[in-house]
Amino acid sequence: MCNPNLGLIPFPARIIHITENTADTKTFRVVGEDEKKPFAHMPGQCAMLSLPGVGEAMFSISSASTNEEFYEFSIKRVGKLTSELHTLQVDSPITLRGAYGRPFPVNDVLIGQDLLFIAGGIGLAPLRSVIRYVFDNRDKYGAVDIVYGARSSADLVFLEEIQNEWTARPNTRVHLTIDREEEGWSGNVGFVPTYIKQLSFNPSKIALICGPPVMIKYSLATLIEMGFEKTQVYTTLEMRMKCGIGKCGRCNIGHKYACIDGPVFRCDEIDELPEEY
Amino acid sequence: MQSPVYTCSLDNVTQLINRIAEKMPVYGDFGSSKTTLSPKGFFLPALEKLYETAKINDSYKITPAPPENAPFVLLGIRACDAAAIEILDGVYLNDPIDPQYKARRHASYIVTFACETMGANCFCQSVNINPAAPKGDVKAWVKNGTFFWLAQSEKGERLTELLLDLLERTIPAGNDLLPVEPPDSAPALPLPADMLSAFNAPVWDNLHRACIACGTCTFLCPTCQCYDISSHECTENSEKTHCTRQWDACLYPGFTQMAHGNPRPSKKERFRQRFMHKLVYHMQKYGTSACVGCGRCVNKCPVNMNIVKVAHVLAQEEVNAYV
Ligand SMILES: Cc1cc2nc3c(=O)[nH]c(=O)nc-3n(C[C@H](O)[C@H](O)[C@H](O)COP(=O)(O)OP(=O)(O)OC[C@H]3O[C@@H](n4cnc5c(N)ncnc54)[C@H](O)[C@@H]3O)c2cc1C
Ligand code: SF4
Ligand code: FES
Numbered sequence: 001m002c003n004p005n006l007g008l009i010p011f012p013a014r015i016i017h018i019t020e021n022t023a024d025t026k027t028f029r030v031v032g033e034d035e036k037k038p039f040a041h042m043p044g045q046c047a048m049l050s051l052p053g054v055g056e057a058m059f060s061i062s063s064a065s066t067n068e069e070f071y072e073f074s075i076k077r078v079g080k081l082t083s084e085l086h087t088l089q090v091d092s093p094i095t096l097r098g099a100y101g102r103p104f105p106v107n108d109v110l111i112g113q114d115l116l117f118i119a120g121g122i123g124l125a126p127l128r129s130v131i132r133y134v135f136d137n138r139d140k141y142g143a144v145d146i147v148y149g150a151r152s153s154a155d156l157v158f159l160e161e162i163q164n165e166w167t168a169r170p171n172t173r174v175h176l177t178i179d180r181e182e183e184g185w186s187g188n189v190g191f192v193p194t195y196i197k198q199l200s201f202n203p204s205k206i207a208l209i210c211g212p213p214v215m216i217k218y219s220l221a222t223l224i225e226m227g228f229e230k231t232q233v234y235t236t237l238e239m240r241m242k243c244g245i246g247k248c249g250r251c252n253i254g255h256k257y258a259c260i261d262g263p264v265f266r267c268d269e270i271d272e273l274p275e276e277y
Numbered sequence: 278m279q280s281p282v283y284t285c286s287l288d289n290v291t292q293l294i295n296r297i298a299e300k301m302p303v304y305g306d307f308g309s310s311k312t313t314l315s316p317k318g319f320f321l322p323a324l325e326k327l328y329e330t331a332k333i334n335d336s337y338k339i340t341p342a343p344p345e346n347a348p349f350v351l352l353g354i355r356a357c358d359a360a361a362i363e364i365l366d367g368v369y370l371n372d373p374i375d376p377q378y379k380a381r382r383h384a385s386y387i388v389t390f391a392c393e394t395m396g397a398n399c400f401c402q403s404v405n406i407n408p409a410a411p412k413g414d415v416k417a418w419v420k421n422g423t424f425f426w427l428a429q430s431e432k433g434e435r436l437t438e439l440l441l442d443l444l445e446r447t448i449p450a451g452n453d454l455l456p457v458e459p460p461d462s463a464p465a466l467p468l469p470a471d472m473l474s475a476f477n478a479p480v481w482d483n484l485h486r487a488c489i490a491c492g493t494c495t496f497l498c499p500t501c502q503c504y505d506i507s508s509h510e511c512t513e514n515s516e517k518t519h520c521t522r523q524w525d526a527c528l529y530p531g532f533t534q535m536a537h538g539n540p541r542p543s544k545k546e547r548f549r550q551r552f553m554h555k556l557v558y559h560m561q562k563y564g565t566s567a568c569v570g571c572g573r574c575v576n577k578c579p580v581n582m583n584i585v586k587v588a589h590v591l592a593q594e595e596v597n598a599y600v
Contacts, residue, residue: 007375007376008506008522009328009339009341010328011339012336012337012338014336050508051508052330052332052508052518053510053518054508055507055508056520078537079536091335092335093332093335095339212537213537239533239540242504242506243504245373246368247368247369247375247504248503248505248506248525249502249504249527249554250503250532250533252558253540254476254553254558255558255559255561255562272473274472274476274553276541276546277540
């Protein structure tokens, strides 16, 4: 359920580090005023990040909740606020409120399971918080497979981290794919759903999918073909959000609110909702 | 324990109001009909400041707007609007509680007034509300030239205490308890039983056409509670900003517009959202429909579209689906 202390008043915060991931995506490391994290969170949860005078928007916390030093947000430049955020330097002040939403069920359903992560583009951001959480609690989970795709190798967010760190983790396989051939690319070429079919996963796993709506749709269809049940597949729904606490009405889908009942949904739960996301 | 019923003559009602007004601001009166605007603005203003920020030494100092907790009285609230306030309470006083709403709500005394007749386009009885028996901290009514006053909550009793020397305690005869027999009860507003079939009903393709998406209905509606949040630079001082919250409407395209597209791309989906929310989604989540039958949207819609029509067309659609 929704944390009763959540409100609309933010905490002052500060950017302490910026990584340029791709031409349009940067990862910002953020801390609260006393260099600490002002609120706790779980993998898959989001926070409202704002530049006073410019605007406020919801972003997935892409770092693990086990990280006690800072939050990370991986932000794609798409409009007014995100463009302004991309001009900021280290030490710039911002404001932050959260954590919002229902997280991935890392402490119950996922325990002891083999996990299949499927991500497209910036969709890796929310899954990264789960992946890093799993790495930090490695013995609690089974085998990890990560299928990640983007338009080109330059659009793969966290590529360095994946190649240097993730592939070296025990019992972990990373499968990268890009849409078109590229010189020097040794990974797969093709769309994510097609690649999943080629890789042919055992349908006993729990799958977590994040990315553009079409990618989610076709990846889910492919998993069902392979024998997965919808109850084994989790995804996130992105709706426009203002309050994050189920009041402003903006993220309403049927009788649910994506900001408190989601953004993480099990795929069979989505079937019960009007198709309007 | 049930509070006693008090009366006074109609000539003394002004005195009652003046007495209360010595203690706190009083809004409204025991007028002949409900107000044009609903009372929701007393709890959720059309525009309010949430907090200010000041940039000091390269860091933001955040000052929340102080809670508005000065007591005030709303007089003459009708049964529909009293029911609407309960619906708003369900949203804003449930976890996480909205502190601004809560402060104003706790500071308010609601004195309701029973309706003797149904106004033009009123249909509260069709949504199971008795216009002669409004809720509220105090319920007032007029019968045979006498003004009746009955506290229905602890707050109502506090208000009554201010007036004891102006009121007379009575033991009303049974038929004095209601101003009039409730007007003939109207047939119930049909509510779709199945969310997905109502959502997918083909009638939406045509129903929305007349709507010009002006948003009048949402701003007049006593239960429409959606809001927008925005941040503004102060014109006098660029280091200061204020963050405001204001009413918004699901009928506007910007409501759900996102960088990668809009889940409600056309007027059809936005129109459908408003009525599905009122008639179906709210029912599914809270167990009551979000329409209290006040009829404001019916009175004021510039193209004569309304929730009663929509509900009946949808119901007809449901019937057609089974024959
Ligand atoms: C749960 C959740 C998690 C998210 N996680 C991430 C994440 O991890 N990383 C990430 O990069 N993004 C994430 N997002 C998306 C992010 O919130 C948006 O990219 C962000 O809000 C864009 O803000 P902006 O001010 O830059 O864009 P805006 O300037 O607000 O808008 C972008 C586009 O929307 C349209 N638009 C906006 N307002 C209006 C209007 N009023 N009328 C008409 N059109 C309008 C315009 O076409 C504009 O180009 C997430 C969103 C949600 C809901
Ligand atoms: S939908 Fe119309 S009739 Fe129903 S409560 Fe709102 S304004 Fe009144
Ligand atoms: S963001 Fe306001 S209700 Fe979900």
